Amino acid sequence: MSAHDCIFDRAFGAFLFDMDGTVLNSIAAAERVWAAWAERHGVDVATFLPTIHGARAIDTIRRLNLPGVDAEVQAAFIAQAEIEDVEGVVEIPGARAFLNSLPAERWAMVTSAPRDLALRRMAAAGIGAPALLITAEDVQAGKPNPAGYLLAASRLGIEPGDCLIFEDATVGIQAAEAAGAPLMIITTTHQHPLETSHATLASYDAISASVDSDGQLRLKKN
Structure with a gap:
């Protein structure tokens, strides 16, 4: 079974999202x-x-x-x-609707941007601030160090391996791997095809999420 299929064949306790290049294009x-x-x-x-x-x-x-x-x-x-300067900052296709469909307490944003910049860019892209936002100020070491993702998982009360991380950039992918979490790589802003063993996604319009009978998050293809 491919990594892409595995993502749709299991449940997750939470979703963790990078910001730039993953939910918005800045x-x-x-x-x-x-x-x-x-x-x-x-x-x-x-x-x-x-x-x-x-x-x-x-x-x-x-x-x-x-x-x-x-x-x-x-x-x-x-x-x-x-x-x-937030001119031209826009959402990744379908990101806003997808985030809005998730239970607020079951997802977080983990960005390398400072908090004020993160909030500014999300506002520019029309994306509401999450209940949990981990920013540059919250960690001693930035990506590729997994500290941000580990902190987010801890605050949500979920083991990192039970979180699905959405990422786009190499250092973020390395951070997610170091955290021991499964990955969905957003390829919308990639100028060149990415060779990876992880699942990939070009648009959130292609997926939807639901909460199963055990209270876990599941992804499905639209």
């Missing part, structure tokens, strides 16, 4: 802000931009190891710039 806005920042700091934009997705800004800046650059100060600058 690539254009994020890349505008980061490209301008990279140019100011003498960083090659073309090679740098593919590395920003899915990670906390502070981790992205630290990886560059630029002399004389205060990563905390620059991460705060990036966050404010991204809060001010």
